[in-house]
Amino acid sequence: MKLDDVLHGNDAFVFMERYVDEAARTYSPFAGKSEVAPEYQPRSERPSFELVTVCAPGTQVSVFEADPVTRLRQYYVRPESVLFAVHPEIWSSSGIDHLDELHGLPRGNPIRVAPTASTRTVFVAGGEQEVPAHFLKLHYPRRISRFNRRLRRKNIHNSVEGSRDLEQVRRDRFAYLPDSLGFTYGGGDNPWGFLVREAVPRPYQGERFLIPYFALYAGDLKHAGHPPLLVQLIERLGVEPMSFVVDEIMVPVLDCWAAVVRERGILLECHAQNVLLEIDRDFRPRRVVHRDFDVWVDAEARRRAGLDVPFIGTCIEIDTPYPKEQHYSLTYDRFMGRELFDYLLEVLKRFYTADADRVRHQVVEAFHRRFPDSDCCFPAQTTFYFSNELLPGNDFRLIDTKEAPEWR
Numbered sequence: 329m330k331l332d333d334v335l336h337g338n339d340a341f342v343f344m345e346r347y348v349d350e351a352a353r354t355y356s357p358f359a360g361k362s363e364v365a366p367e368y369q370p371r372s373e374r375p376s377f378e379l380v381t382v383c384a385p386g387t388q389v390s391v392f393e394a395d396p397v398t399r400l401r402q403y404y405v406r407p408e409s410v411l412f413a414v415h416p417e418i419w420s421s422s423g424i425d426h427l428d429e430l431h432g433l434p435r436g437n438p439i440r441v442a443p444t445a446s447t448r449t450v451f452v453a454g455g456e457q458e459v460p461a462h463f464l465k466l467h468y469p470r471r472i473s474r475f476n477r478r479l480r481r482k483n484i485h486n487s488v489e490g491s492r493d494l495e496q497v498r499r500d501r502f503a504y505l506p507d508s509l510g511f512t513y514g515g516g517d518n519p520w521g522f523l524v525r526e527a528v529p530r531p532y533q534g535e536r537f538l539i540p541y542f543a544l545y546a547g548d549l550k551h552a553g554h555p556p557l558l559v560q561l562i563e564r565l566g567v568e569p570m571s572f573v574v575d576e577i578m579v580p581v582l583d584c585w586a587a588v589v590r591e592r593g594i595l596l597e598c599h600a601q602n603v604l605l606e607i608d609r610d611f612r613p614r615r616v617v618h619r620d621f622d623v624w625v626d627a628e629a630r631r632r633a634g635l636d637v638p639f640i641g642t643c644i645e646i647d648t649p650y651p652k653e654q655h656y657s658l659t660y661d662r663f664m665g666r667e668l669f670d671y672l673l674e675v676l677k678r679f680y681t682a683d684a685d686r687v688r689h690q691v692v693e694a695f696h697r698r699f700p701d702s703d704c705c706f707p708a709q710t711t712f713y714f715s716n717e718l719l720p721g722n723d724f725r726l727i728d729t730k731e732a733p734e735w736r
Contacts, residue, residue, distance in 0.1 A: 350547030381436035392510035426514035463525035484510035490621025503529040542600035593629035661711035665735035
């Protein structure tokens with residue numbers, strides 16, 4: 329992909345999500361695994377497909393909101409019903425709770441979508457004129473990577489509450505894509521549904537463009553000869569590679585993560601799929617845009633900050649058997665360090681023979697400036713990650729990797 333193509337907006341963004349990810353999924357033995365039918369996977373040649381919708385009675389649907397755009401809300405929340413979206417593979421599956429009831433409801437107009445890197449999150453564009461482009465994160469009880477991607481009431485509640493909470497973050501380099509609407513159908517213990525994620529980052533800034541962080545360093549499936557977008561960015565701006573990547577690409581992610589966890593107790597999962605680089609028309613990095621907020625929460629940190637804890641089943645040291653040090657290590661050492669910074673560093677080494685130790689040292693110094701009391705939250709000499717086993721449901725086990733924390 330050529331850097332100039334990024335300015336094509338949504339079309340370019342969907343292309344990056346789907347095809348600019350060569351050699352970007354080597355961080356885990358499960359990273360490239362998927363039980364999803366091939367035609368619905370991101371790398372499919374199929375440009376789009378249609379979601380099934382039904383008009384569900386408002387009495388049967390729970391609605392979750394975090395200040396959604398009015399036109400989006402009006403599209404999904406009708407006077408007498410909710411337009412309820414279901415992935416076509418799930419619509420035709422067996423053993424899905426409440427699906428028989430949904431089959432009996434009046435059908436709505438289908439929604440044409442394209443998959444994104446996460447597979448179960450799809451991009452909606454080119455639909456009804458009055459509806460802005462947006463994403464839908466869908467209930468998809470299939471194993472993608474390590475976990476079964478069902479979307480229950482708890483997940484939807486937490487994502488919307490996380491979006492509401494992040495509205496309070498004030499950092500020049502911080503932005504987010506809000507999960508501003510969520511819906512679940514049915515009663516009992518297993519209601520499920522979908523999330524509406526807005527495509528325009530908040531706080532709003534005009535004429536900006538987004539690059540998924542993995543697309544900065546990954547190869548292009550369709551254009552194997554193109555250099556990584558990060559290299560093209562460096563050459564276009566005429567900057568010194570190492571200082572640019574450290575100061576403009578790496579440290580802003582660290583800064584946002586540290587600010588949010590220290591001020592609000594939310595452990596954002598800043599791996600390469602969940603963070604986007606926002607650039608202006610002159611290709612200068614402006615902000616780090618975050619997405620996906622069904623994450624772990626440090627309830628004690630929130631209480632110390634005088635904040636409430638409106639989250640369900642996601643508080644470390646309450647809803648998990650693992651101490652907070654292991655969760656902090658998972659989200660920073662592994663998700664950000666191994667699954668993002670390591671890949672960016674490889675580009676610097678490959679194209680610019682950068683001094684890896686010097687790069688790490690500069691990031692470590694930035695980490696301690698932004699998290700001076702990190703000793704109380706992290707394991708001292710090691711890091712933690714998921715074990716290499718698939719457990720029933722979405723259970724997981726954290727293990728000591730015996731690896732030094734190279735990025736802190």
